[in-house]
Amino acid sequence: MLPLPVLEKAREEMLSFNGIGMSVLEMSHRSSEFEAVLESAKNGIRDLLQIPENYQILFLQGGASLQFSMIPMNFLTEGHSADYVITGAWSKKASAAAKRCGRVNEVFSSVEGGFRSIPSQDELRFTNGGRYIHYASNETIDGVEFKYDLDGFGTPVVCDASSNILSKPIDIEKYALIYAGAQKNIGSSGVTLVIIRDDFLEIAPMGQHPMLDYRNFAKHASMPNTPNTWGVYLIDLVCDWLRTQGGLDAIKEKNEQKAALLYEVIDSSDGFYQGHAERNARSVMNVTFRLASQELENRFADEASAIGLNGLKGHRSVGGIRASIYNAFPVSGVETLVDFMGDFAVRNG
Numbered sequence: 001m002l003p004l005p006v007l008e009k010a011r012e013e014m015l016s017f018n019g020i021g022m023s024v025l026e027m028s029h030r031s032s033e034f035e036a037v038l039e040s041a042k043n044g045i046r047d048l049l050q051i052p053e054n055y056q057i058l059f060l061q062g063g064a065s066l067q068f069s070m071i072p073m074n075f076l077t078e079g080h081s082a083d084y085v086i087t088g089a090w091s092k093k094a095s096a097a098a099k100r101c102g103r104v105n106e107v108f109s110s111v112e113g114g115f116r117s118i119p120s121q122d123e124l125r126f127t128n129g130g131r132y133i134h135y136a137s138n139e140t141i142d143g144v145e146f147k148y149d150l151d152g153f154g155t156p157v158v159c160d161a162s163s164n165i166l167s168k169p170i171d172i173e174k175y176a177l178i179y180a181g182a183q184k185n186i187g188s189s190g191v192t193l194v195i196i197r198d199d200f201l202e203i204a205p206m207g208q209h210p211m212l213d214y215r216n217f218a219k220h221a222s223m224p225n226t227p228n229t230w231g232v233y234l235i236d237l238v239c240d241w242l243r244t245q246g247g248l249d250a251i252k253e254k255n256e257q258k259a260a261l262l263y264e265v266i267d268s269s270d271g272f273y274q275g276h277a278e279r280n281a282r283s284v285m286n287v288t289f290r291l292a293s294q295e296l297e298n299r300f301a302d303e304a305s306a307i308g309l310n311g312l313k314g315h316r317s318v319g320g321i322r323a324s325i326y327n328a329f330p331v332s333g334v335e336t337l338v339d340f341m342g343d344f345a346v347r348n349g
């Protein structure tokens with residue numbers, strides 16, 4: 001979901017942005033109006049996440065999936081290795097892409113246990129001299145989330161934060177690079193946010209293909225070519241909305257409250273609903289659970305959909321049920337789902 005005030009503002013300005021008689025969809029990305037939008041979106045992200053000046057904020061395209069390749073193409077260069085922490089489907093994909101470029105050490109994997117857990121910092125041992133450590137702070141499909149910002153103890157940390165960025169404050173200085181597809185908490189699809197520290201950018205090789213070159217995006221303020229102008233505009237509106245909500249501390253509290261309501265129904269259902277993630281690994285953004293049979297899960301999703309609760313079927317690769325409760329999903333929506341779950345359990349238990 002996008003916040004309703006964001007959609008309303010976008011609708012209002014669809015035909016004429018700031019009264020100039022033209023939509024953001026139509027204006028040149030080189031116009032002063034659009035440059036101001038991009039600058040404002042960047043500042044919005046910088047303020048909310050309290051990003052220091054030695055980090056560049058870039059808007060790219062190609063989704064988070066392109067970052068799976070672009071990161072190793074730039075940093076896993078000859079003679080180097082990188083550590084990958086595998087906690088779910090997305091970090092596994094990232095690792096597979098990196099293996100095409102160079103030596104990958106999977107220093108942790110919870111694949112055997114069905115991606116239900118998150119390692120503690122103490123469980124992780126990184127390779128001496130590794131180029132970077134990659135992990136996904138929230139695994140969208142499996143519903144497991146890191147509750148801490150991983151520390152590389154000197155090795156640069158690269159994080160796929162696609163599905164929990166802007167859901168809570170983070171300690172940016174722990175990271176060399178953070179990336180996220182915008183379509184969950186930042187805006188719409190078609191923009192990838194990349195936050196990269198200057199000293200990490202410095203070690204990217206020269207002479208990279210221009211559209212795969214972080215330096216090129218940094219040098220041209222995210223516009224070596226035409227960016228997704230509408231997508232950047234929506235990011236600016238979402239940042240404004242987040243500020244009106246009280247920023248990331250306030251949104252974190254609200255998100256935890258929403259997730260707690262759902263986990264509570266699961267835990268008090270006498271096993272009718274079985275949470276997928278181990279308790280200390282439970283995601284605040286994606287609540288994953290199973291029912292006794294696929295038939296029951298299908299009925300659950302169909303009945304929910306009939307009362308306006310859509311998108312509850314788990315990812316096609318794992319099945320089950322998944323409630324994605326990103327920033328813009330209201331507490332009232334969670335309450336409706338909780339009521340439905342209680343009622344469904346009584347009728348089918």
Ligand SMILES: Cc1ncc(COP(=O)(O)O)c(C=O)c1O
Nearest residue numbers: 063064065090140160162163181
């Ligand atoms: C954690 C995570 N990483 C990567 C991706 C892939 O993103 P994209 O579709 O923008 O390439 C997703 C998509 O849902 C995701 O949730």
